Amino acid sequence: MPKRLRLTRRFPVAMTNDAYRRLNRFAQEAEISPDEALTFIFEHFNSITDDDNLGHRLRLFKAELPERKA
Template sequence: MPKRLHFTRRLNVAMSEDAYRTLRRFSEEAGLSQDEALCFLFEHFGSVTDDEALPHRLRLFKAELPDRKR
């Protein structure tokens, strides 16, 4: 029997416009609500990320943060 999808946690999330557009596009293409899409991504984080590319992408993102916050 599949686990019941019950949203027990509410999260007020701030994200960039690019990230929001990507989330919206992903949820529409997948036929999910944005809540369901985020739930899917975080529940399956290990299998939807590339283990080799993730550390590199994270380093790049962190290096760009000071400039992006201006």
Template sequence: MPKRLRMTRRFPVSMTNDAYRTLQRFAAEAGLSADEALVFLFEHFNSVTHHENLTARLRLFKAELEDRKA
């Protein structure tokens, strides 16, 4: 029997316009709300990410982070 989708945790989220548009596009293509899309991504994080690509992208993001904050 599938788990019931209960939204029991809430947290304020800030994101860039690009990230927001990507989330909205993904949700629309998947036929989900933005909340449901985030639940899917985080519940299945290890299976929807490629560990080596994630590590490399995270390293690049962190290297650019200070410049992006300015």
């Protein structure tokens, strides 16, 4: 029997317009709500990310942060 989907945890989220549009596009393509899309992504994080690629992309993102915050 599958786990029941109860969205009991809420937190304020700030994201870029690009990230927001990508989340909504993913949710629309998957025919689920953005809340359900985030739940899916984080519940299955290890199986949907490539460890090597994730580390590389995270280093690039962190290197760009000072420029993006300015």
